[in-house]
Amino acid sequence: MAGQGLAIVGVGKIARDQHIPSIAATPAFTLQATASRNAGVDGVARYDRLEDLLAAHPGVSCVSLCTPPQVRYADARRALLAGRHVMLEKPPGATLSEVHDLIALARAQGVALFATWHSRHAASVQAARQWMQGKDIKRVEVIWKEDVRRWHPGQDWIWQAGGLGVFDPGINALSVLSEIYPRAVHLTQAALYFPANRDTPIAADLTFHDPGGADMTAAFDWRQTGPQTWDIRIETAQGNATLSDGGARLVVDGAEVSAGPDHEYRALYARFAEVVAMRAVDVDLHPMIHVADAFTLGRRQAVDAFDW
């Protein structure tokens, strides 16, 4: 039996690398159409505009939005108003207010809305969450340093206002941190490094307050060549752990205790099927609130211009 009809909006790098193969591996969904100005998928009905897709395919009950955050709201609203269930790439929008608006609309329409945080589904995130329970945490260091030219080649939207710059990967770290940490924390200080010719930061240094007393910092940097780092390092009175490779691997006191391959997007589509079945609204804004706090509170410093 074929899965529920699903459409993708925005056939770009993340759709090709992750969404399309994951949908193909998920029996609950069948990719029936795409809406994208630039590209399509072989053998799948293609439209330039979502409104035409929705009109032509009443059987497409689910819409997955893979477009950049700055343009996602209009299509999300369009799909919800047409009574379709909606899944949002991270971050769920360019502003908190527009996501609140989508939440209200999904509830009014009685359809599902799922804001995804793919990194939370990395192989060892739940193991890290378990390990931290009940520990006396002393220090947490989040280090997320990668080469923007390697991971975002030519994606100009990341440098445009609302594209978040280095917080595009950084929000993945914050989504993992807020998933594994036993308490809510909040930002107290931020330095944001803006290339002289760009509207979003290329690096950021953050300090958080943990009501439980741990020292907590995060360093995001897009200028890292050579080895890439996506680590959360945790020191406790009962031992130390590093959650590395973006959540794939957990090492406790020098010994690997959990590791696994990347099935993050398959997990997202499996979860989307549940959210659709329940007509639920699954939108956790914590990672995005941390980012908004960093932009609100952050000191801006100009650094060297960035060109591809």
Add this chain to the structure above:
Amino acid sequence: MAGQGLAIVGVGKIARDQHIPSIAATPAFTLQATASRNAGVDGVARYDRLEDLLAAHPGVSCVSLCTPPQVRYADARRALLAGRHVMLEKPPGATLSEVHDLIALARAQGVALFATWHSRHAASVQAARQWMQGKDIKRVEVIWKEDVRRWHPGQDWIWQAGGLGVFDPGINALSVLSEIYPRAVHLTQAALYFPANRDTPIAADLTFHDPGGADMTAAFDWRQTGPQTWDIRIETAQGNATLSDGGARLVVDGAEVSAGPDHEYRALYARFAEVVAMRAVDVDLHPMIHVADAFTLGRRQAVDAFDW
């Protein structure tokens, strides 16, 4: 009968201009102590630190925080942990996350927390809200232009990260707009003008999306000498209105329909007495979310350095 014992933290300009006279005019409260590094109030017990005040005055059941937003959280937390009811000047904190933390703490402690938005209590705000009901709104222009040297003389915290710059008065406009407008709106574009030598903007131009279809913009500027402007101008298919003087005066189709003197802070303390009686949490974050969205989405432009 004397009112409930109340303490003020931060005896600065806003405390002297507004809080202290308003408390004196409110029978529900009696000012019993102050905590402030710089100043005190004649005839009232004075402490440098809130922790000493709380220890010495178990009868002070209510604490009103008039300190700058960057340092407010620690004292708010301290007062809540000591079982006291807390009132917060606007904005309620330097970050959204820290306010969420205070909300959770107040609920856990079973005490009251009141985040104030004084401009919502201006004389004609409710008249404007009533007038807008059911109207077909075409255009909204928020114009908030004042002279920072006149209203914030020497207050360096407004220029420090987290001090919000021109959004310190601008958030008043957003608090009124979100009070009178019949729908939630969200920011789609923002230009933020940062003096070359400061960490917060001196001016901002904002564009909002109204799902109801009205064009909506806001212009905040701290460089306005001469006449000062705190207007919300509204065009509808059924007539035009201007809410001016920061909400004090409503003019509809050229005729004044509502006006009154400034009793904003008296209204705040009257409301605080209600919130305390109910042990309620009255914290509306909408104005602050709009500001966080503007910082997240905004394009930064450097303008002339600012010196007092």
